[in-house]
Amino acid sequence: MNIFIKGGHVIDPSQNLDEKLDILVADGKIKEMGKKLTAPKDAEVIDAKGLLVTPGLIDMHVHLRDPGLEYKEDIVTGTRAAAAGGFTSVACMPNTKPVNDNKAVASYIIAKAKAEGLVNVFPVGAITQGSKGENLAEMGDLKEAGCVAVSDDGKPVSNPELMRRALEYAKGMEIILISHSEDLGLAADGQMNDGFTATELGLKGIPWVAEDAATARDVFLAEFTNSPIHIAHVSTKGAVQIIRDAKARGVKVTCETAPHYFTLTEDAVRGYETNAKMNPPLRTAEDVKAIKEGLSDGTIDAVATDHAPHHLDEKDVEYTLASNGIIGLETSLPLSLALVADKNLTLPQLVQKMSCNPARILGIDRGALAQGAVADITLIDPEAEWVVEADKLESKSKNSPFLGMKMKGRAAYTIVGGKVVYKNV
Amino acid sequence: MSTEATVILDGVGIKRALTRIAHEILERNKGVTDLVLVGIRTGGIHLASELASRLEEIEGVKIPLGSVDITLYRDDIKTQAAHLPVGKTEIPFSTEGKRVVLVDDVLFTGRTIRAAMDAMMDHGRPQCIQLAVLIDRGHRELPIRADFVGRNVPTSRKENIQVRFDSGDHPVEVFLEKN
Amino acid sequence: MVFKHKDILGLQDLTAEEIELLLNTADNMKEISKREIKKVPTLRGKTVVNLFFEPSTRTRTSFEIAAKRLSADTLNISASTSAVQKGETLSDTARNIEAMKPDIIVMRHAISGSHHYLAKRVSYSVINAGDGAHEHPSQGLLDMMTMREKLGTLKGLKVAIVGDITHSRVARSNIYGLTKMGARVFLAGPPTLIPPGVERLGNVTVCSRMRDAVEDADVVMMLRIQLERQGKTLLPTMREYSRFFGLSQDLVKLAKPGVLVMHPGPMNRGVEICSDVADGADSVILEQVENGVAVRMSMLYHVSGGGPTE
Numbered sequence: 062m063n064i065f066i067k068g069g070h071v072i073d074p075s076q077n078l079d080e081k082l083d084i085l086v087a088d089g090k091i092k093e094m095g096k097k098l099t100a101p102k103d104a105e106v107i108d109a110k111g112l113l114v115t116p117g118l119i120d121m122h123v124h125l126r127d128p129g130l131e132y133k134e135d136i137v138t139g140t141r142a143a144a145a146g147g148f149t150s151v152a153c154m155p156n157t158k159p160v161n162d163n164k165a166v167a168s169y170i171i172a173k174a175k176a177e178g179l180v181n182v183f184p185v186g187a188i189t190q191g192s193k194g195e196n197l198a199e200m201g202d203l204k205e206a207g208c209v210a211v212s213d214d215g216k217p218v219s220n221p222e223l224m225r226r227a228l229e230y231a232k233g234m235e236i237i238l239i240s241h242s243e244d245l246g247l248a249a250d251g252q253m254n255d256g257f258t259a260t261e262l263g264l265k266g267i268p269w270v271a272e273d274a275a276t277a278r279d280v281f282l283a284e285f286t287n288s289p290i291h292i293a294h295v296s297t298k299g300a301v302q303i304i305r306d307a308k309a310r311g312v313k314v315t316c317e318t319a320p321h322y323f324t325l326t327e328d329a330v331r332g333y334e335t336n337a338k339m340n341p342p343l344r345t346a347e348d349v350k351a352i353k354e355g356l357s358d359g360t361i362d363a364v365a366t367d368h369a370p371h372h373l374d375e376k377d378v379e380y381t382l383a384s385n386g387i388i389g390l391e392t393s394l395p396l397s398l399a400l401v402a403d404k405n406l407t408l409p410q411l412v413q414k415m416s417c418n419p420a421r422i423l424g425i426d427r428g429a430l431a432q433g434a435v436a437d438i439t440l441i442d443p444e445a446e447w448v449v450e451a452d453k454l455e456s457k458s459k460n461s462p463f464l465g466m467k468m469k470g471r472a473a474y475t476i477v478g479g480k481v482v483y484k485n486v
Numbered sequence: 487m488s489t490e491a492t493v494i495l496d497g498v499g500i501k502r503a504l505t506r507i508a509h510e511i512l513e514r515n516k517g518v519t520d521l522v523l524v525g526i527r528t529g530g531i532h533l534a535s536e537l538a539s540r541l542e543e544i545e546g547v548k549i550p551l552g553s554v555d556i557t558l559y560r561d562d563i564k565t566q567a568a569h570l571p572v573g574k575t576e577i578p579f580s581t582e583g584k585r586v587v588l589v590d591d592v593l594f595t596g597r598t599i600r601a602a603m604d605a606m607m608d609h610g611r612p613q614c615i616q617l618a619v620l621i622d623r624g625h626r627e628l629p630i631r632a633d634f635v636g637r638n639v640p641t642s643r644k645e646n647i648q649v650r651f652d653s654g655d656h657p658v659e660v661f662l663e664k665n
Numbered sequence: 666m667v668f669k670h671k672d673i674l675g676l677q678d679l680t681a682e683e684i685e686l687l688l689n690t691a692d693n694m695k696e697i698s699k700r701e702i703k704k705v706p707t708l709r710g711k712t713v714v715n716l717f718f719e720p721s722t723r724t725r726t727s728f729e730i731a732a733k734r735l736s737a738d739t740l741n742i743s744a745s746t747s748a749v750q751k752g753e754t755l756s757d758t759a760r761n762i763e764a765m766k767p768d769i770i771v772m773r774h775a776i777s778g779s780h781h782y783l784a785k786r787v788s789y790s791v792i793n794a795g796d797g798a799h800e801h802p803s804q805g806l807l808d809m810m811t812m813r814e815k816l817g818t819l820k821g822l823k824v825a826i827v828g829d830i831t832h833s834r835v836a837r838s839n840i841y842g843l844t845k846m847g848a849r850v851f852l853a854g855p856p857t858l859i860p861p862g863v864e865r866l867g868n869v870t871v872c873s874r875m876r877d878a879v880e881d882a883d884v885v886m887m888l889r890i891q892l893e894r895q896g897k898t899l900l901p902t903m904r905e906y907s908r909f910f911g912l913s914q915d916l917v918k919l920a921k922p923g924v925l926v927m928h929p930g931p932m933n934r935g936v937e938i939c940s941d942v943a944d945g946a947d948s949v950i951l952e953q954v955e956n957g958v959a960v961r962m963s964m965l966y967h968v969s970g971g972g973p974t975e
Binding site: 555558559563564566567568569570571572573574575576604605607608609610 | 666667668669686689690692693694696697700701702704705706707710735963966967969970
């Protein structure tokens with residue numbers, strides 16, 4: 062089945078595109094792009110007038126919980142949520158049960174995603190066996206099995222010597238290492254950002270220095286080993302500055318932030334709101350401002366959701382007992398579009414951070430609208446207004462701090478490999 | 487809603503009534519031995535204090551004077567939308583074996599008096615409890631009657647009787663409001 | 666002025682007028698405990714459940730006596746937080762208790778915010794008897810009642826609170842309450858036990874030296890230093906703590922004449938407070954306990970207004 066996307070505003074900074082174009086998709090690939098093309102007779106025509114047409118969005122940091130924790134999410138529901146959010150690809154973190162630290166788990170994920178998933182799933186393997194931070198995992202094998210990165214996400218690699226060796230080894234295997242940079246000693250038992258709100262609520266704080274000190278260490282180790290490193294979920298002003306400085310002196314560092322870090326502050330925790338509990342925690346207004354600046358000046362390369370589904374029973378408990386993390390796939394696009402509305406980013410910059418850059422960092426053949434490229438395309442209605450409602454979310458879990466909030470902008474069509482997997486028009 | 491107020495007892499009238507009640511109390515109790523006065527918050531407290539000074543004038547003896555707040559003994563506590571503020575109860579003497587004269591301004595359903603009697607019982611076992619009121623307006627809902635009454639005023643349930651006190655807590659007049 | 670809250674979760678949620686109402690009622694209820702028959706029929710037929718997830722003798726017995734003096738039926742349930750973490754959730758515990766149709770639940774829990782969690786999910790009234798490091802409103806109220814009773818007013822008082830502020834729910838409730846009632850709070854303690862931004866909780870000044878907090882104070886409130894809580898990273902030794910942040914007779918002399926020395930108990934004699942101070946003329950520690958019953962009667966009385974919640 063051919064698809065003819067007619068008259069959309071095509072934006073792809075990787076191809077220097079920011080204009081009204083028609084796109085013809087055939088056999089899962091982009092066959093032709095141009096002005097005023099004629100639709101072939103057998104093609105399904107999508108009227109893209111008023112829509113943005115971008116390379117398929119890529120969320121390089123999600124938790125699909127499959128295998129082992131399917132009560133929270135699985136590959137089917139997770140990719141359905143991704144499609145609804147406009148994502149054509151996701152990279153899923155290895156903290157499943159068992160941990161994705163070997164070929165068998167990686168192969169299972171890829172096979173299941175291929176058979177039942179709606180979007181491309183690129184697994185991220187573990188840095189250390191069992192993500193225990195003790196012995197290196199078989200990164201070479203993981204890469205061969207299809208993993209696009211390694212990470213112990215959820216936990217830092219605390220031992221600096223091990224982190225050094227992991228960077229060296231990953232570099233040799235040509236796989237990017239994604240670091241969860243957190244100093245556990247400083248963050249010990251913390252429940253939210255350390256500061257006034259934590260004092261008021263009587264909760265133990267996680268100080269910004271727990272993130273900054275670890276980020277600095279990891280950046281130094283990358284510099285020392287001359288290895289690439291990607292810093293996950295940057296949330297503090299200091300971490301942004303550390304990465305900015307490192308980039309300036311040529312360190313091969315990239316990083317991502319999540320929509321909640323540029324949208325919410327620690328105030329969202331007031332009332333002991335467990336859907337505002339995550340790690341790293343929501344920070345202060347000053348940090349939010351710094352994150353936006355980092356996005357705007359290019360220090361922060363990517364927006365990733367850290368989509369972390371949890372069952373109601375893990376969130377509907379006393380604040381301290383609640384699990385860390387929130388879902389994000391279905392709210393990421395409107396929250397990020399708000400950055401464009403607020404003039405923090407241009408549309409091409411946004412596309413870069415939600416598609417081109419993640420593809421480049423992970424080294425995957427995606428994130429571009431070019432003739433012959435795989436037809437992963439997202440059509441965005443930037444004006445659509447909607448309200449986040451639990452029962453309308455595709456994700457199996459509903460742990461979002463944005464429930465009940467008004468959003469502007471959403472995916473109209475999500476096209477994966479030339480097939481429309483999601484439509485909302 | 488317009489209200490129409492009629493004075494049914496003026497200051498002089500009140501004074502006469504209180505003086506008479508003081509004499510009746512003495513007569514009934516054969517003097518002031520073991521006699522104590524307890525006013526029911528808040529109007530009853532002012533009147534009890536008036537009665538105490540009259541008794542002192544007549545007998546030359548200071549009568550122990552206390553006050554009782556009945557909020558915690560009300561029988562409508564379960565139906566209150568929000569609980570009423572609690573006033574002070576001050577009974578700085580033992581009531582054990584005493585002849586207690588409860589004093590209130592207006593006797594109506596009798597529920598306040600029931601509550602006040604229960605409160606008194608929690609403070610000890612008096613020899614007897616008597617009741618003095620300035621106005622008895624009828625409509626009793628409990629088997630209670632006053633021992634000493636300033637004036638009986640037949641009323642309808644819709645009417646309202648109030649005793650007005652001046653800034654020094656002295657009774658000025660009693661008026662009746664028709665709603 | 667009437668009290669319209671279903672629950673009392675903390676003094677942060679109450680207005681100055683509401684705090685005053687609670688204190689006035691407590692003042693007027695104090696007399697009940699001095700009677701021959703120490704009981705009024707007010708809460709007859711009401712059931713008060715004391716649900717304590719942390720060991721407590723003082724607060725639990727005080728609430729129990731308060732409830733009994735108001736003629737409520739009381740029931741004590743003790744559970745350890747760890748058992749709950751392993752098995753039944755607070756939400757299930759709460760629902761089970763709800764099935765027994767209580768009117769008021771008085772809860773103590775080690776986790777800050779547990780009461781907010783509970784109050785949102787149940788129809789009965791919830792009174793916070795201490796949640797983690799968050800609030801302990803009945804303690805704050807009884808402290809204020811004692812200060813007001815002894816010093817006439819709370820307005821303009823200089824109140825020094827000394828010790829582990831970070832982990833203290835007593836300090837937070839006092840800061841909220843005292844600030845609302847017009848007093849000034851001066852905090853002192855080792856910097857490791859002063860939480861960030863605490864000055865912004867109310868009219869609060871943080872002093873690095875204890876004597877600055879105590880000087881000219883109308884009230885000196887010593888907090889219990891919890892040996893089991895501070896660990897080795899926050900304090901070197903109890904000996905040093907006692908030297909720099911213990912209340913001695915010499916320090917008391919720096920305060921206003923007639924200063925009130927307070928302690929929420931249980932005291933570590935010889936650590937945060939010297940015995941001669943604890944038992945001295947300025948100490949009102951036992952009055953605090955006495956007023957605790959009156960304050961808790963007042964809280965039970967006011968939250969029970971309005972009958973069953975619709």
